[in-house]
Amino acid sequence: MPVSDLVLVVMGLLTVAMLAASLCRNLPIPYTVFLVLIGMLLSMLTRDIPALSALHEFRLTPDLVFFIFLPALIFESALNLDARQLLKDIAPIFALAAPALLISTVIIGVGVWLYTDLDLILALVFGALIAATDPVAVVALFKELGAPARLTTLVEGESLFNDATAIVTFKVLLGIALAGSFTSGDVGRGIVEFFQVFFGGVIVGTIIGFGIAELMRRIRGSEIAILVMSLVMAYASFVIAEHLLHVSGVMAAVSAAVAMGIYAVTRIPQGALRSIRETWEVIALVCNSL
Template identity: 40%
Template sequence: MQETSLADPVLMLAGLLLLATSSAILLKRIRFPYTIGLVIIGMILASLAQYSNQLELLHRVELSHDLIMYVLLPVLIFGAALHIKIPHMFREMKTVMTLAVPGVVLSMLIIGYLLNVLTPLTLAGAMLFGALISATDPVAVIALFKEVGAPDRMLMLMDVESLFNDATAIVVFGIVLSVVQSGSGFTGWMLLEGIGSFIEVFFGGILVGGVLGLSMCWLLKLGRGSPFVQIANSTILAYGSFIIADHIFGFSGVMSTIAAGLVIRSSIGELLSNQVRQLIEPYWDFIVFIANSLVFLLLGFKESLLIKSPERLLDAFPWLLIAIVVVLLARFLVVYLLLPASDVFLRGREVDMKVKAIIFWGGLRGVVPVALMVSIPSDMEYQNLIIDMTLAVILFSLLVQGTTVNWLMCRLRVNQKYHIVRAAMKKLGG
């Protein structure tokens, strides 16, 4: 029998999915967040792989930039966009855009300046780290907040903010990296070029996604009598909108996929028959579950790099601790300074103190910083320290913030489950 190079990867994929589904059952029984549990399981598995020949295949698993950007992220972004209630999104646009654009830039500047002062990082390296770590990650945030039963408005705010500021962070990181690689330093002219580049990349992505979404609407109308054709076309749009915008035009793939998803979402009643509407939501829930499972397992494999070299971890520990505190401080200042300022100067719905607390503490980091981290040139000074800082901040946000955000929502009495239980108790008492 002729051997094929695809056998091992397919077997490994099946094994990872079996591990994910088995873990889902266990984690549900012990009432532990599924996504965070997978990170821990991934770390344990990667550590065991060092001592087991049976787990040798895991050494070949790599959470690479292309795997995240071109395989996993498009379906996760598109699936999230399909669930966005567009009128609600526009009502929250003031808050979302405040956090997503000036919030990311302010966070990058705070982190960059403080880490340049407090750690060995150069200003260029500190700003680069600030750019890649400033955005909350849509994969981690959306998955967790659905699990813990966040209120509808809070879920909307966190969903849309994490999607938009993820796009901003990717664009800003690219601009900062190009400045660092040019070696010309930051000048006034460079700032103007950066603003122009940001507008082009950000809104260019929206344009590409909008055009592709409208084009797909035409195809979906033609395939109205073929449910599986329509569902397949939605998948094609998810990947096509991201890769065409990012890889071909150099625009924001995230914004393109969001725009394409929102176009389909706004026209879904006209385009899809009742049969397809009943099928498409479970289909995308399934695709997102698979992608989420792989993302968090592989993120656990990547996080295991922190503990594989105890000596390196011990040497870098003070800088890692400083990075965690500085990232939290930057998020705190963005939420508690920018949002009140936007309430004064911009019209829109105000965000109360309880919601601000959840937005601050629930700002998790996930796989997108990893994708940006691995794209840093290997010859850049302090590359290893930036990698270690990124992994440390992600691990803290998932294991500490992620496991306590539900407790915080209960303490603040903003958890849906809290209100359901309270209403049931009132009913019984009345």
């Protein structure tokens, strides 16, 4: 697709998404669900309306989603959490995000294995694929009902960490499945690899988060420079962890955002922090919409 057509398609899709966001305020449907329905409608219309043929050529590649959209969405979600409250509740959040998700993966996988012709390892891969939860609708309901802030932090924190758990679990199980064999030794190796990838991401993200937050403190006179460094933090933590060190990029992005949230409270001007949050809200909206 020519670049000019690509720009027009993206601008058109964003316009449709913003109109959908406006309509959603008067409908009992979450924004993301409404967008899926609109996407399905547009997909059907492209077959019958020649003017919309460019939409049929528009593709989001796996690398684009994984290395551009995912870091932005993860970082923005973690950035809006109360970092100190998150650390206070880290034990129940981890209990929900890791052991509970692994149990869900096993239950789903064994159920699929018992009632289909899939091998056990492939059934477990499927279980890992669908075990993660999306709290968008629940959190929106919490805000409407005035639920306690701690409950919101628990749900959002669990969602962030279980995304990472699900991705790591999926990759480990997929690697075993592609190897073509599944033995008891694979279980032990899978558990070790899981902890290495998961906590490796935490360590990498924390180091990058505190390091770049210190740079932000030193350039505190320029809000634009601080904002740009937040972009560097989000993408550098994810790509360095995922692509170079082969640990969890999701956990790295989450940890970097939490580290910045802890460090920045008293060291970075509040105006700059407000600009960072507002800018990332726009970035996340664009990524979610596309």
